Amino acid sequence: MKIKTAIRGQFLDIQTLVQQPEDISGQVRHIEDGLLLIEDGKIIWFGTWQQGQQYLTEQFHVEHYPEQLIVPGFLDTHIHFPQTEMIAAYGEQLLEWLNTYTFPTEIQYQNKDHADRMAKIFIEELLKNGTTTALVFCTVHPQSVDALFEAAQPYNMRLIAGKVMMDRHAPEALTDTAEQSYQDSKALIEKWHEKGRALYAITPRFAPTSTPEQLDKAGQLKAEFPDVYVHTHLSENKSEIEWVKALFPEQNGYLDVYHHYGLTGKKSVFAHCVHLEDSEWNCMHDTDSAIAFCPTSNLFLGSGLFPVQKAWQKQVKIGLGTDVGAGTSFSLLQTANEAYKVQQLQGYSLSAFEALYHATLGSAHALDLDHQLGNFNVGKEADFVVLDLNATCLQQLRQSTISNIEDKLFTLLTLGDDRNVFATYVYGQKVYQKS
Ligand code: GUN
Numbered sequence: 543m544k545i546k547t548a549i550r551g552q553f554l555d556i557q558t559l560v561q562q563p564e565d566i567s568g569q570v571r572h573i574e575d576g577l578l579l580i581e582d583g584k585i586i587w588f589g590t591w592q593q594g595q596q597y598l599t600e601q602f603h604v605e606h607y608p609e610q611l612i613v614p615g616f617l618d619t620h621i622h623f624p625q626t627e628m629i630a631a632y633g634e635q636l637l638e639w640l641n642t643y644t645f646p647t648e649i650q651y652q653n654k655d656h657a658d659r660m661a662k663i664f665i666e667e668l669l670k671n672g673t674t675t676a677l678v679f680c681t682v683h684p685q686s687v688d689a690l691f692e693a694a695q696p697y698n699m700r701l702i703a704g705k706v707m708m709d710r711h712a713p714e715a716l717t718d719t720a721e722q723s724y725q726d727s728k729a730l731i732e733k734w735h736e737k738g739r740a741l742y743a744i745t746p747r748f749a750p751t752s753t754p755e756q757l758d759k760a761g762q763l764k765a766e767f768p769d770v771y772v773h774t775h776l777s778e779n780k781s782e783i784e785w786v787k788a789l790f791p792e793q794n795g796y797l798d799v800y801h802h803y804g805l806t807g808k809k810s811v812f813a814h815c816v817h818l819e820d821s822e823w824n825c826m827h828d829t830d831s832a833i834a835f836c837p838t839s840n841l842f843l844g845s846g847l848f849p850v851q852k853a854w855q856k857q858v859k860i861g862l863g864t865d866v867g868a869g870t871s872f873s874l875l876q877t878a879n880e881a882y883k884v885q886q887l888q889g890y891s892l893s894a895f896e897a898l899y900h901a902t903l904g905s906a907h908a909l910d911l912d913h914q915l916g917n918f919n920v921g922k923e924a925d926f927v928v929l930d931l932n933a934t935c936l937q938q939l940r941q942s943t944i945s946n947i948e949d950k951l952f953t954l955l956t957l958g959d960d961r962n963v964f965a966t967y968v969y970g971q972k973v974y975q976k977s
């Protein structure tokens with residue numbers, strides 16, 4: 543028997559991808575009394591309640607959210623599952639922060655029980671924040687990948703993850719070798735890629751922690767499995783960039799290291815890209831690679847200000863990333879709030895609709911999942927969030943003073959967090975309900 547669900551309520555999404563931010567408002571679809579029909583996890587009809595109710599046979603289980611706002615599930619384009627318990631670690635910039643806090647925390651994930659416990663907490667935290675898809679770093683230990691995908695499986699989440707490849711400049715308990723990382727990653731690809739909704743990402747941590755031999759192996763894997771993702775860090779911090787240039791003198795800059803080893807492309811996502819040079823922007827565009835913009839992390843580690851306008855000018859795909867644990871929130875609402883401020887400091891006022899675009903359809907595009915996710919188009923997978931606009935007294939007061947949807951959305955993005963997530967649906971099923 544087919545599982546049929548009908549959701550009635552106020553809907554908001556962006557209908558199509560755009561080339562310029564000025565085009566987003568024309569693609570906003572706001573339906574005050576709408577209906578979403580779902581069959582076996584996929585959207586089969588979407589429109590107004592008035593037009594859609596004729597299709598509502600008694601086989602449908604109907605849920606009505608008269609007071610809320612329903613948007614596509616958020617996609618987090620960069621997050622570290624094994625840094626959940628070290629979020630908010632004080633006082634350092636990237637390289638010291640990794641050595642002082644990150645590596646000691648990640649070592650614990652060699653223990654599968656620990657990884658299982660944390661994976662469960664991590665997945666629950668995503669869902670509680672309305673994040674239905676994420677591109678996730680695990681640790682160097684293959685069992686950390688098993689733990690994460692196993693924890694996501696009961697929810698049938700579209701999750702992309704991979705084992706870190708790291709064979710130098712890290713504690714011994716966190717390093718593999720070029721050959722071992724190839725073998726382990728290959729086994730994990732065969733085990734998990736496209737198992738249910740799971741997808742695999744080849745995950746060299748960043749250029750400084752891989753030897754040329756390991757990056758070569760990563761490129762070999764990508765050539766053997768062109769459908770899998772590549773996920774790494776790029777140009778986050780100025781000392782990091784200098785270090786890469788010293789380690790790879792024969793390459794023409796940081797991105798060229800990855801490009802040289804065949805790691806750029808349509809399914810390659812580079813976290814941060816705060817300090818890209820012009821030639822690197824061109825390479826990102828020419829290879830159709832994507833950027834995960836992680837504002838809470840970039841502020842927290844003092845890394846710098848990512849230029850969204852430059853990404854539009856260069857036609858480079860971007861998505862929003864939390865980058866927990868350098869990022870300070872699992873919430874894409876909070877991430878949008880900080881994205882706005884980071885752009886304000888550069889003289890660009892990110893509109894509420896553009897922020898929604900980056901958190902949904904734009905992120906889906908960055909993850910090459912825009913054919914399956916990112917809005918309510920018929921045929922897409924039914925991942926969505928039911929948001930409460932009035933989760934606190936202050937929000938209620940502020941929202942009572944405004945009536946148009948753009949201002950309401952802006953207030954939600956600026957003041958909102960997990961308290962605003964009323965319910966989360968994955969593949970048509972309710973997987974979280976605020977108590
Ligand atoms: N660069 C290399 N590893 C990391 C990490 O774990 N977090 C961040 N923010 N940047 C990195």
Ligand code: ZN
Pocket residue numbers: 620621622775813865
């Ligand atoms: Zn990161």
